[in-house]
Amino acid sequence: MKILGNKTSIRTYTFVFLTSLVLLIAVVFSYQSANIFLGSFDRMTEKLMTEVAKKYPEQGKVEQTVLQFHVTTDWQRVPKPVQKQFEDISTESNVYYSKFVDWIYIAPPKEIYALVIYERDGQRVFVSQFNEKFQEYIIKKHNEDGILLDPIMVIILLGLSGLIIFVLVLLLIFKKITVPVQSLQKWSKTLTIDDLKQTHPDFKFKELNSLAKLILENLGSVADSVEREQTFLSYASHELRTPIAVLRSNSALLEKVNPNPSERERKIRDRIQRASLTMKSMTETLLWLSREGNAEMPREITSLGTLLNNTQTELSYLLMGKSVEVNIKVDDSEVELALVPSLIVLNNLIRNAFQHTQQGTVDIVQKGNEVLITNIETGLESINTSDTSIQKELGFGLGMQLVEKLTKQFGWKYTTTKLNNGYKVSVFFN
Known part of the structure; x- marks a missing residue:
């Protein structure tokens, strides 16, 4: 699994x-262990020094040295x-004092001092111990025994280990x-x-196998739906082509048989002609939709200006x-x-401009591979182009979605620009 963009993978x-x-x-x-170690050391030292204070100095003595502890009843x-x-x-009596000088926590202190004040038989006994070269003493001792490791450092190293x-x-x-998960992703x-x-x-893993099975089932269901839809579109469009062709040919034949119809009949003929043209455009679109997205389309050299005029x-x-x-x-x-595809794009763009201009101008400019279509509505004082319903009315419907799909698939540069009272679209057929 990888980090995609700002999204962190589950593994990370x-x-x-x-x-x-x-x-x-x-x-x-580690901190708690160190504190327990130091606390235990202090308590052990305090207990030992207190035991010494209970017995020493012996009767009749004011000062005595016992087990490296100095014991006296005189401060x-x-x-x-x-x-x-x-x-x-x-x-106060029965207190314990200790002090470490130049101690950096992970190395022995340079100097140590300890003092116990204990009251015995109505007088205070002072038990003390100090070493002003403690670090040197520890280093010398470990040089004889091996590597110098402070107990706190040992605790830290154990924690790191x-x-x-x-x-x-x-x-x-x-x-x-993750190896099976990555295999599932690649598959x-x-x-x-x-x-x-x-x-x-x-x-x-059972969960990954269940997920793979679910993926197969869902994709199979989607593939079946797409296949049924493509089959329906293909059949429908092919079935419609024949009656449309008959309708258009008979409409043209009717013009030859009676080239000068009455005004009422002329309106009826025009409606039939417009309906047949609309149906023809719809069937071409349906045929395109029924094709596989990656299907190769034949390319031919043609006059883009002629296509626009027609x-x-x-x-x-x-x-x-x-x-x-x-x-x-x-030109x-x-x-x-x-x-x-290019005819479908041009048809939808020009249809969009004609349909959504009630009073104004439509400019169609072609230069080389580029086509620029601008529709300006002068019959409206203003158009709120941020309104979704207005955008839809100005042509951002299924036809324009099809235009976006085709231009993206064929790599044609397609741009749409909002104007005060209209739109300007540009297509570069490369």
Whole structure:
């Protein structure tokens, strides 16, 4: 699974979340372990020094050294370095003081001082211990025994080791899981209609196999629906072509038989002619929709200006009864085109401009491979182009969707520009 854009993959999200969680737990437990270690060390030292204070100095003695501890009942006899570190000692008894100098937590301190004040038989006993070269002492001792590792550093290293082991195990688990998931992703991307009838590969996990089965079933259902739709469109369009051809040929024959009909009959003939042209355009569109999207279309060299002239002449009936001026300017250049798609595009664009201009102008300009169609409505004071209903009325319906689909499929540059009272569209047939 990959990170796409700003979207994080499940693998990355889970890995970061679990690693952060374990790191936090390791830090908390390491800190807690260090505090427990230090607390235990202090309590052990305090207990030992208190036990010494209970028995020493012996009867008749004011000062004594026991187990590297200095014991005295006179504060002035306490070693001067200890007195200096604990100048403001409390008058209370049965207290324990300790101090570490230049201690960076992960290495031994340079100096250590400890003092217990214990009351025995109505007098205070001072038990003290200090070492002003403690770090040197520890280093010298470990040089004899081996590598110097502070207990706190050992705790930290154990925590890091646990974290590293967890990350390695997590990566191994992810590898076992994500490889089948990636295989499912690649398999689903390369599915074809022929593959829908075959059994899906084994993706090792029951959930992934169920998902693959669901993908096959859903895609099979969609493929069946598309096939039925294409079959229906193909049959319908082919069936319609014959009656339309009969209608148009008989309409033309009627003009030859009676070229001067009455005004009422002329209106009826014009309606029949317009209806047949509309049906002809619809069947061409249906035929296109029934084709496979990647089907190759034959290309032929043709005059784009001639196509525009013929199309706008066929659709001129849409302007009957309207006060619309059509300005068409074309050249004699010839271009290589997929004829049927280009005719559908031009037909829909010009039809759109004619249908949605009640009073104004329609300019059709062709220069080389580029066609520019502009419709301006002068009968309206203003058009709110941000209104969805107005946009739909101005032609952003199924016909324009078909234009967008065709221009995108054939790589034709297609742009639409909003104007105050109309639209300007441009198509570059490359």
